[in-house]
Amino acid sequence: MGLATRNLQAFLMMAALFQVSLGAVYMVGDSAGWMLPILGIVDYNKWTSNKTFHVGDIIIFNYNSLFHNVREVTHQNFKNCNATSPIVSYDSGFDAITLKTLGHWYFICGVAGHCQMGMKVDIKVTPFSPPPTASPPPAPAPISGA
């Protein structure tokens, strides 16, 4: 195979890699995955508390689909642990969800009682560069003729 073809293939592969790596990928609950937060093994509030989610990031729910599921719900249904009319239902056991919009994304386990036991996570997607509270230092003058 010619060098040009090889370069083209390498370029296309890089482009594909770049596209999928634009956002960060988070495993919900890290190594614990998506489970009943019993015995202090995982706490989904703590899990989100030191993370910053942006548009384009991917969250993955990793769980045993015999025992759990994932339901995206409204804020109201998140608060009430009501999974009767989810926005989207996921049941694969390994659900990768791309966070496409700013704001809160609410997920609960739809199996009876699990959300009440803490199997719920509120993902807040924030802008990349929040407006600075103080005025930034003046930008350096552009170098002309560079």
Ligand SMILES: *[C@@H]1O[C@H](CO)[C@@H](O)[C@H](O)[C@H]1NC(C)=O
């Ligand atoms: C969040 O906290 C966990 C455990 O304390 C730590 O392992 C992880 O690196 C932290 N993540 C960030 C983005 O600070």
Ligand SMILES: *[C@@H]1O[C@H](CO)[C@@H](O)[C@H](O)[C@H]1NC(C)=O
């Ligand atoms: C659950 O939510 C649905 C639709 O949002 C609503 O019709 C139903 O009454 C709710 N159930 C409970 C127990 O709140």
